[in-house]
Amino acid sequence: MENVDKRDRPFTPIQKNSSSGDISAKILLREMYNLVFRMKNEMRSIKYKPVDYQQLHALTEAKKLAAASTELKIRKAAQTSKISKEQMLVRQHRQVWWQEHQRLAEVRCKMESEIKSFLNEENIGDECLSELIQFEQELSEQWCLYVKNVINPVQQLRADLKYRQHDITQCSRSPTELNSVKVLEEVDFVKKQLRDIFERLSLEQQKLENYLSGWNTSVLGHYSEERSNLLSVLPMELETLACPYPDLKSSIFNEFYNFTEKYQKKLQDFDLQLEDIYRNFLLSEEDHWIYQAVLGQYPGDLCGRRTLCLDMLQRYFPHKSRHALVEHEKYCDQYHFAREQRRILISNWNKNRRDFIQKAVLTLAEACAAHETESALAKDRKQQQELCADLKAKVRCFAEGIPVFAWVFI
Structure with a gap:
């Protein structure tokens, strides 16, 4: 630094009578110029060494390989974690399904035994029950016919195909020797028959579901309205x-009508709220039924119930995003809450109605008792007045000198 010519250094004049801010800025500027000067001097000095690009390239490649290995380990760990989580969820699903299957099997056996014991009672004398028994027999016959014409041929064909496949693998016979074209034609024919049968059954199922759904809706709506x-x-x-x-009876009737009108207004508000929430559902009617069936399989006190339910719903509805299912869950919770509030409102209405009727009947009974008491008092008062008038007349006759034996004729 000292050997460098001073003429190469930048000129930094110092002005007098400058403010403290200007002095600080000029000092900073001078330091910057000095730094640039030192950097230029270092570039021209013998201290500069050329860069070994091969060594840097080797270090870079080593770092890349280490980073790729670390990334691969992270991906494997994430994949392993995902697989283990999936297996854990499947185990939990199976446990819940098995418990639900046992519960439903017990309920089914209990209901079937109760229905059979009820139908087997003597002297029932109801045409509806006899029709149900006949309908049960028809369904049993149809099921036996379906098993004979559909299930058994399919199982027989499946067993035959397994036998032929085993024969090919064990005996090393060519497929042409077993007439594979004929087998494929037979399989295609069975598939076509089964497809037609399933389509026909699906149409019948849809018709029955629509009929039962409409009947259920009409009955429930009629019951609620009634x-x-x-x-x-x-x-x-x-x-x-x-x-x-x-006047008392009229005031009681008016109070009852006002009381009823208030509850009817609240009930209409709840019905409108339920309709608005139902319109916001993100699933169709059939999908919503599946949604409710899935939720019904998992008990409310189950640990991690919401996670299991959402996982199963995503399996049932792969075309729906998790956000859509969560939104539908929110609307369902609002709908159930409004339904529960509506039920509580009707229960309170019924309870308050009974209390009002009891109080009104008691009030009317007290009014009748008070009226009877007043009538009895009025009758007694009238008798007393008549007695007083009679006594006054007798006293007046006595004062006028009428004999006592003549009082009888007065």
Whole structure:
């Protein structure tokens, strides 16, 4: 640095009477120029050494190989973790399915035994039950015919194909010797028959489901509407009771109508809310039924129930994203909450209606008792007045000198 000519250094004049900020900026600028000067001097000095690019390339390749090996290990670990998680979920699903299968099997056996014991009772005398027994026999005959014409030939063909495959592998016979073309034609023919049968059964199933769904909806809607109508109708207990005070009975009726109108308004609000939530469902009616069936398989107190349910729903609906299923779950929770609130409202309505009827009947009974008491008092008062008038007349006659034996004629 000292051997360098001073003329190569940049000129940095110093001005007097400058402010402290200007002095700091100029000092910083001078240091920067000095740094640039030193860098230029180092570039021209003998301290500079050429770069070994081969060594750098080797180091870079080694780093790349190490990074690739680490990335491969991470991918293998992630894949192993994913597989183990999948296996754990499948084991949990199987455990839940097995428990649900046992529970449903027990319920089915219990229901079948109860139905059979009920149908086998003597002197039932109901045409509906006899029709059910006949329908059960027809279904049993149809099932036996289906097994004979469809299931047994398929199982026989499957066993025959397995035998031929085993014969080919063990005896080293060529497929042409076994007439493979004829076998394939037979398999295609069976597939076509089964496809036609399944399509016909699917159509029948769809018709029955639509019929039962419409019947169920109409019955439930009619029941709900009939129940709300029964709650809003004036009870016979109040209508048939006699009340000596028409104003009191009219006020009780008006109070009942106001009470009913308030609950009807709340019930209509809940019905509108349920319709709005139902329109926001992201699944079709059939998919929603599957959704409910899947949720029903997992008990509410199961550990990790939501994770298992979402995993199974994604398997059932691969075309739906997880976000869509979560949104549908949110709407379903809102729908069930509104349904529960509606049920509580109807229960409270029914309870308050019974309490109101009891209080109204008690009030009318008290009014009748009070009226009878007033009538009895009025009758006694009238008798007392008549007695007083009679006594006054006798006293007046006595004062006027009428004999006592003449009182009888007065």
